[in-house]
Amino acid sequence: xxxxxxxxxxxxxxxxxxxxxxxxxxxxxxxxxxxxxxxxxxxxxxxxxxxxxxxxxxxxxxxxxxxxxxxxxxxxxxxxxxxxxxxxxxxxxxxxxxxxxxxxxxxxxxxxxxxxxxxxxxxxxxxxxxxxxxxxxxxxxxxxxxxxxxxxxxxxxxxxxxxxxxxxxxxxxxxxxxxxxxxxxxxxxxxxxxxxxxxxxxxxxxxxxxxxxxxxxxxxxxxxxxxxxxxxxxxxxxxxxxxxxxxxxxxxxxxxxxxxxxxxxxxxxxxxxxxxxxxxxxxxxxxxxxxxxxxxxxxxxxxxxxxxxxxxxxxxxxxxxxxxxxxxxxxxxxxxxxxxxxxxxxxxxxxxxxxxxxxxxxxxxxxxxxxxxxxxxxxxxxxxxxxxxxxxxx
Ligand SMILES: Cc1ncc(COP(=O)(O)O)c(C=O)c1O
Numbered sequence: 001x002x003x004x005x006x007x008x009x010x011x012x013x014x015x016x017x018x019x020x021x022x023x024x025x026x027x028x029x030x031x032x033x034x035x036x037x038x039x040x041x042x043x044x045x046x047x048x049x050x051x052x053x054x055x056x057x058x059x060x061x062x063x064x065x066x067x068x069x070x071x072x073x074x075x076x077x078x079x080x081x082x083x084x085x086x087x088x089x090x091x092x093x094x095x096x097x098x099x100x101x102x103x104x105x106x107x108x109x110x111x112x113x114x115x116x117x118x119x120x121x122x123x124x125x126x127x128x129x130x131x132x133x134x135x136x137x138x139x140x141x142x143x144x145x146x147x148x149x150x151x152x153x154x155x156x157x158x159x160x161x162x163x164x165x166x167x168x169x170x171x172x173x174x175x176x177x178x179x180x181x182x183x184x185x186x187x188x189x190x191x192x193x194x195x196x197x198x199x200x201x202x203x204x205x206x207x208x209x210x211x212x213x214x215x216x217x218x219x220x221x222x223x224x225x226x227x228x229x230x231x232x233x234x235x236x237x238x239x240x241x242x243x244x245x246x247x248x249x250x251x252x253x254x255x256x257x258x259x260x261x262x263x264x265x266x267x268x269x270x271x272x273x274x275x276x277x278x279x280x281x282x283x284x285x286x287x288x289x290x291x292x293x294x295x296x297x298x299x300x301x302x303x304x305x306x307x308x309x310x311x312x313x314x315x316x317x318x319x320x321x322x323x324x325x326x327x328x329x330x331x332x333x334x335x336x337x338x339x340x341x342x343x344x345x346x347x348x349x350x351x352x353x354x355x356x357x358x359x360x361x362x363x364x365x366x367x368x369x370x371x372x373x374x375x376x377x378x379x380x381x382x383x384x385x386x387x388x389x390x391x392x393x394x
């Protein structure tokens with residue numbers, strides 16, 4: 001079949017399976033509210049957990065740097081794109097998470113790609129939680145290593161796979177907070193498994209950095225586990241930090257290897273310095289305004305208590321990611337539409353982003369939400385129409 005017809009056929013199949021994705025262009029800053037097609041909605045699906053994406057301090061820092069340095073880094077880090085602003089950011093990130101060194105990447109996706117490619121060779125093994133983020137899974141797929149997946153959160157299964165393997169080098173990777181489920185990896189147990197099997201451990205803390213731990217340094221801080229030795233931490237900067245990009249932190253010898261060998265670091269333009277400046281401003285706020293985390297946690301508790309009384313199919317999440325499972329894609333789309341009619345924006349998450357039969361509303365809570373906003377969401381979730389939709393999965 002010629003290309004064009006094949007693609008049209010694929011599109012039709014997607015539409016029929018209710019998994020065709022439509023982008024919606026928002027017409028204002030993304031925050032507690034969203035403006036789409038001229039209408040304002042309460043936004044319950046962004047990753048702006050601390051309300052920093054539209055914070056004036058980040059905008060001012062970015063604008064000041066643009067005036068001084070222009071818009072682009074103009075080269076990769078190893079040519080002439082690395083500026084003192086990137087360096088300062090990396091130093092501050094390392095100090096924040098308690099690591100010897102950190103390196104920034106243009107995106108979390110690229111940072112994840114870097115790790116197996118840098119540290120493993122053909123025939124080595126990468127072991128992953130079954131529900132890891134797509135970028136971790138792709139990182140394992142895109143290089144010539146063996147990729148094995150263990151049952152979600154099942155560290156004993158991970159241990160069995162690692163013990164059985166006679167690969168030269170082994171890497172275990174896991175989300176710290178699972179991006180679509182909101183639950184958390186058993187970090188103590190996984191650290192122990194990796195120590196026992198001499199495996200390197202990479203924690204992708206995209207959804208923990210900024211919000212978890214006493215100071216907001218993330219899941220590892222929350223668990224009292226240091227970054228270093230055989231433990232690498234990845235944080236993304238486009239979620240709680242409200243900016244863009246990502247970093248990997250760990251012992252200098254590992255970070256230096258990434259700088260030398262990671263293709264997704266070497267062969268790409270450095271982050272715009274203005275973005276690095278905005279991130280530095282965000283880190284300062286995260287470190288000096290713990291009340292943002294407190295407000296976020298209060299909002300999560302408030303939502304959780306209210307939603308638990310509705311008998312919807314929620315997951316055991318204590319984080320800002322609060323899914324409601326609906327089953328098939330069509331039901332999830334109907335739920336999204338129902339909520340939109342009530343002024344609430346929550347995009348349906350469907351396969352292949354989540355496993356078949358687990359399409360869902362991925363509700364995210366921010367410190368910017370008012371109690372009234374959460375009340376409005378709960379009222380909408382309590383409606384008869386919503387209850388009928390959720391019954392299909394129970
Ligand atoms: C767990 C996880 N890791 C990595 C990423 C990728 O980060 P980025 O958006 O910076 O590419 C995301 C989300 O996008 C994520 O949820």
